[in-house]
Amino acid sequence: MSNYHIKHLEEYYQVYRKSVRNPEAFWEEIAEEHFVWRKRWDTVLSWDFKKPEIKWFEGAKLNITENCLDRHLPTRGEKTAIIFEPNNPEEEALHITYRQLHERVCRMANVLLDHGVKKGDRVCIYLPMIPELSVALLACARIGAIHSVVFAGFSSHALSTRINDSDCKIVLTSDGSFRGNKAIDLKGIVDKALEACPGVANVLVVNRTGSDIHMEPTRDKWLQPLLDEAYADCVAEIMDAEDPLFILYTSGSTGTPKGMVHTTAGYMVYTAYTFKNVFQYTENDVYWCTADIGWITGHSYIVYGPLANGATTLMFEGVPSYPDFGRFWEVVEKHKVNQFYTAPTAIRALAKENLEYVEKYDLSSLKVLGSVGEPINEEAWHWYNNNVGKKNSPIVDTWWQTETGGIMITPIPYVTPTTPTYATLPFIGIQPALMDENAKEVKGNQVEGRLCVKFPWPSIARTIWGNHDRYRDTYFSAYENMYFTGDGALRDAVGYYRITGRVDDVIIVSGHNLGTAPIEDAINEHPAVAESAIVGFPHDVKGNALYGYVILKETGESRDRDNLRKEINQQITEHVGPIAKLDKIQFVNGLPKTRSGKIMRRILRKIASNDTSNLGDTSTLLNPEIVQEIMDNSL
Numbered sequence: 001m002s003n004y005h006i007k008h009l010e011e012y013y014q015v016y017r018k019s020v021r022n023p024e025a026f027w028e029e030i031a032e033e034h035f036v037w038r039k040r041w042d043t044v045l046s047w048d049f050k051k052p053e054i055k056w057f058e059g060a061k062l063n064i065t066e067n068c069l070d071r072h073l074p075t076r077g078e079k080t081a082i083i084f085e086p087n088n089p090e091e092e093a094l095h096i097t098y099r100q101l102h103e104r105v106c107r108m109a110n111v112l113l114d115h116g117v118k119k120g121d122r123v124c125i126y127l128p129m130i131p132e133l134s135v136a137l138l139a140c141a142r143i144g145a146i147h148s149v150v151f152a153g154f155s156s157h158a159l160s161t162r163i164n165d166s167d168c169k170i171v172l173t174s175d176g177s178f179r180g181n182k183a184i185d186l187k188g189i190v191d192k193a194l195e196a197c198p199g200v201a202n203v204l205v206v207n208r209t210g211s212d213i214h215m216e217p218t219r220d221k222w223l224q225p226l227l228d229e230a231y232a233d234c235v236a237e238i239m240d241a242e243d244p245l246f247i248l249y250t251s252g253s254t255g256t257p258k259g260m261v262h263t264t265a266g267y268m269v270y271t272a273y274t275f276k277n278v279f280q281y282t283e284n285d286v287y288w289c290t291a292d293i294g295w296i297t298g299h300s301y302i303v304y305g306p307l308a309n310g311a312t313t314l315m316f317e318g319v320p321s322y323p324d325f326g327r328f329w330e331v332v333e334k335h336k337v338n339q340f341y342t343a344p345t346a347i348r349a350l351a352k353e354n355l356e357y358v359e360k361y362d363l364s365s366l367k368v369l370g371s372v373g374e375p376i377n378e379e380a381w382h383w384y385n386n387n388v389g390k391k392n393s394p395i396v397d398t399w400w401q402t403e404t405g406g407i408m409i410t411p412i413p414y415v416t417p418t419t420p421t422y423a424t425l426p427f428i429g430i431q432p433a434l435m436d437e438n439a440k441e442v443k444g445n446q447v448e449g450r451l452c453v454k455f456p457w458p459s460i461a462r463t464i465w466g467n468h469d470r471y472r473d474t475y476f477s478a479y480e481n482m483y484f485t486g487d488g489a490l491r492d493a494v495g496y497y498r499i500t501g502r503v504d505d506v507i508i509v510s511g512h513n514l515g516t517a518p519i520e521d522a523i524n525e526h527p528a529v530a531e532s533a534i535v536g537f538p539h540d541v542k543g544n545a546l547y548g549y550v551i552l553k554e555t556g557e558s559r560d561r562d563n564l565r566k567e568i569n570q571q572i573t574e575h576v577g578p579i580a581k582l583d584k585i586q587f588v589n590g591l592p593k594t595r596s597g598k599i600m601r602r603i604l605r606k607i608a609s610n611d612t613s614n615l616g617d618t619s620t621l622l623n624p625e626i627v628q629e630i631m632d633n634s635l
């Protein structure tokens with residue numbers, strides 16, 4: 001039996017029990033056997049959820065890039081670390097070996113050092129999905145600088161807020177980015193942002209699109225000539241286990257974005273260990289996660305987790321719809337992808353299109369399919385399973401958060417039997433708890449409640465940058481001695497977890513707690529429906545009533561709207577119960593979504609409640625134009 005690579009269900013249960021009975025001994029063994037350390041830890045874990053303070057592997061010294069790069073050179077130097085698939089399929093893909101990646105990271109690290117970046121300094125990275133982005137993260141880690149990646153789809157306002165919050169003195173960006181048939185002027189966005197960021201002394205610019213941009217004298221420099229001149233080796237800064245590795249902002253339900261701080265050793269150990277097991281990665285596999293590195297999914301499961309395992313990780317610059325809706329599957333065929341990890345929103349978008357886009361390609365290399373970011377509805381699950389996996393690749397519905405650093409509740413493929421819409425079982429070392437309204441733990445099976453975690457795991461975020469009080473209030477004050485996730489979940493008869501959505505998505509109708517996800521699932525089962533979102537609005541008798549926003553498939557467009565409304569409610573009655581029937585159904589052309597694909601229910605709730613005078617912060621919306629359209633046609 002190997003505790004590092006779980007291959008059977010009995011093994012899962014055995015290792016799980018071990019990991020919760022004696023977490024310190026368990027994680028110590030994993031840390032010892034699978035990573036390189038400059039100095040061993042003194043204490044495996046010390047924690048106090050009241051303060052809160054959590055420390056893993058205290059006293060240990062290491063550099064995460066030695067684990068992701070240097071240690072692979074003797075055995076995997078010529079192995080491909082990163083496959084870069086450009087936006088334009090005509091442009092050649094790049095295969096970067098571990099040796100080449102090591103060299104590129106060292107050069108960039110030296111350029112940062114030359115610009116005065118020191119251990120502990122924050123570096124803002126605002127780059128598209130090109131190799132320099134991965135190299136930039138690792139270059140920061142090489143010299144002990146803290147990276148703060150801002151997704152390159154964010155506006156200049158969002159960018160300047162984040163730069164200022166963590167006081168970054170330097171920004172890495174590119175002239176522009178390619179997305180489908182568009183070229184986006186990234187440098188222009190940076191220039192605008194920096195009008196509000198007097199602390200930024202340098203901007204290093206990657207040449208990607210070759211577009212004509214403004215370069216601010218003394219402040220802005222092209223990166224490539226500096227890299228060419230830089231020395232190709234760079235001594236790794238020796239870091240403490242608990243030194244910050246990065247800051248990543250996540251939007252809160254209110255207020256400014258929260259800069260979640262992740263530290264070095266625990267994050268490395270947990271992301272590597274989850275990557276190995278959740279994707280059942282074996283040595284010559286090609287792994288592809290379609291997320292952007294601007295999100296936690298990209299940090300943990302494009303860069304650190306895969307590279308710590310010496311894996312081949314694919315970076316895709318483009319979008320699923322360019323040059324057509326077959327692009328994902330074309331890339332899977334072209335690079336013989338073995339593990340494919342994407343979001344339900346992408347699956348639903350592709351499921352709307354002609355099946356020929358999938359059927360055209362040879363997907364037989366696929367062994368594992370992953371899902372992350374929101375509950376995957378039953379219809380999307382089946383579409384993914386039937387048409388992409390050909391019922392032959394287990395789907396891992398992975399539940400986790402920016403704050404958790406790594407995957408928390410998930411099947412292990414070929415080990416855990418899967419059930420659509422269930423994230424199934426806690427990963428090794430994770431101790432979930434469901435809490436009721438009286439802040440009491442709900443034990444046993446066939447129960448539901450608010451999802452918490454009782455015990456620290458190595459990659460839990462340690463604080464919110466510059467605001468430890470907010471960290472405590474947000475995650476550790478709702479329930480004593482628990483990390484509160486903000487999500488609701490149910491545990492079924494066999495102990496499987498199903499995430500029902502953010503707790504603030506729970507709608508109480510006539511005293512019944514209704515999660516949005518099961519109702520949306522029911523609606524989406526209707527053959528004419530592509531996607532839907534429901535929210536509550538105030539109702540005299542029921543307290544709240546339900547308002548549904550429904551996007552029709554092309555085939556549904558010609559149908560009589562009132563008949564459709566009846567059928568949708570019939571569908572809900574059958575799947576959830578008559579209590580969940582919608583009072584109002586508005587057919588829409590799109591839903592307001594954040595750039596990471598999450599429906600912004602807050603806005604839909606305001607529209608449904610006729611309370612549109614102040615919609616709040618919409619700066620993180622991908623498609624702000626849809627809001628007006630929905631408002632104009634609201635019922």
Ligand code: 7RM
Pocket residue numbers: 250296297371372373374375376397398399400401402403423485486487499501502596
């Ligand atoms: C990885 C990521 C976190 C929130 C989380 C949930 C939702 C994520 C799933 C999911 C149901 C899943 N980080 N969420 N994964 N809900 N099933 N498999 O997405 O910080 O951006 O979002 O996303 O509500 O709290 S995140």
